[in-house]
Amino acid sequence: MGSPPPSSAPRPSPPPSRRSVLRGAAGAGAMGLLAACGGRSDAAFHADAGPWRRYAGTTVNFISENTAPTAAIAADLKPFTELTGIRVNIVTLELSALAQKVALDLASGNGEYDVVYADPYQVLAPYAPAFADLREFAEDPGLPRLPGGFDDFIPTHLDAAGRFGGDGKILALPYDCPTMVWQYRADLFKRYRDRMADDLGFDPMPSDDTTWEQYYAIATWFNDKTDAVRYGTGHQAKQHDALMCDFSNLLWSYGGDYFDGGTRVGRIGTLDPGPCRLDSDAAIAGAEFYQRLLKIADPGSRTWDWDGLGAAFRAGRIAMCPNWHEYAASNEAAMPGKVSYARLPKGPARSAGMYGGTGIAVSDVIPERRRQAAWLFVNWATAPKTQVANLASKVGGGTPTRTSVYEMPRVTAAQHRPSKMANMLSATAVKKTWRSDTIGLRPKIPMWAECDTAVYTQLSGMLAGDASPESAMRAASSRIDRIVARGWVN
Incomplete structure (x- = not known):
């Protein structure tokens, strides 16, 4: 990138x-x-x-x-x-x-x-x-x-x-x-498209209509049906800020959020966001799917931040992943012509990609x-x-x-290969994600750094099997409420 x-x-x-x-x-x-x-x-x-x-x-x-x-x-x-x-x-x-x-x-x-x-x-x-x-x-x-x-x-x-x-x-x-987008091996999707469509019952090529459940099915297909890659999907699920970012895409797609008025809190910011909503049914459903998705993902995911995930993708270890769009430049250098980009899949509520x-x-x-x-x-x-x-x-x-x-014509042209501005190859997916109804915005509050730690700590325990999705979300919500109630240090 x-x-x-x-x-x-x-x-x-x-x-x-x-x-x-x-x-x-x-x-x-x-x-x-x-x-x-x-x-x-x-x-x-x-x-x-x-x-x-x-x-x-x-x-x-x-x-x-x-x-x-x-x-x-x-x-x-x-x-x-x-x-x-x-x-x-x-x-x-x-x-x-x-x-x-x-x-x-x-x-x-x-x-x-x-x-x-x-x-x-x-x-x-x-x-x-x-x-x-x-x-x-x-x-x-x-x-x-x-x-x-x-x-x-x-x-x-x-x-x-x-x-x-x-x-x-x-x-x-x-x-x-x-911005987080869907990065995938276009060469492999093209090679196996017909076989996947026959086996899965839907067109596997990434589109605005693709759902997270379909993403899960595609990842499972790569796991079971081909040796072209070791795993179908990988994630940035290390106990780190990266884990919060990766999970948030699912949280929002299932209709969950960190606080009421999440778009306002993320876009403009506030000193008082109100009670945390990670204990909502929608947030718990998002966590349940995320736990299920990580069980079929590359096991290395739990040791990777965005850099580790990007390196694994460029090494040909996984077929697809959600990751930051600015890895397009390094993807193109390592695998010229083999990678494409799409908006992240949609859940029951919407598609959302972390900004x-x-x-x-x-x-x-x-x-x-x-x-x-x-x-x-x-x-x-x-x-x-x-x-x-x-x-x-x-x-x-x-x-x-x-x-x-x-x-600018020069920049528009760079969205297609051959391109001397490789990040522009992800521009279509990114611009779709920047729309007000699809952009994913974490809370812009003075105490977010501490709240972030609470989120990825609980998620890491969930992925390790130490907590259920419901208990992890409720624990994170309770911890965030205490942080927000304490407010900024006076």
């Missing part, structure tokens, strides 16, 4: 209190005094220069997870530096380490990081008050316009990765968008001119031209988050 979606293990130590973050954000709003106390100077400023050149001589610090677009941008910062005269220092970390670094920086008011990879769950939701409202920069006539405006971003991305709460603020611009995208934000714990210089980078890094360059980068491979990019 170049890089997997956000990772979450191990979890960082408890973050600083919400009160301290609010205090830091308030201080930053008061002339940037906390940032000044931290020792970082304000940005250089040239009043007579053009909008892109007014902060020439400034250095902007960007902290990011080691993602595909960041790898591409880091490999070619020259266009931005030539445009603005601004140097960019990029620090890349595993996500949990990033979340801890950002939390400490915001709480201290040091303002070490100007631009932040604001994971919606570990960074944006817990520390929303410490990020600038990007509308102030987009509306400033003294700053370069945002090409295409906010409306050019895919709506579900702008909400899920860019907002928190219902105040209308835009705190981050969508930067990456890994794992993140935006980049401007810290509010820095002086005003430094915020404006940081905005220039955020604007450039998410611009259509930059997103196309990332898509074609040999070291990147990130997928665009803007509607206009998908309408």
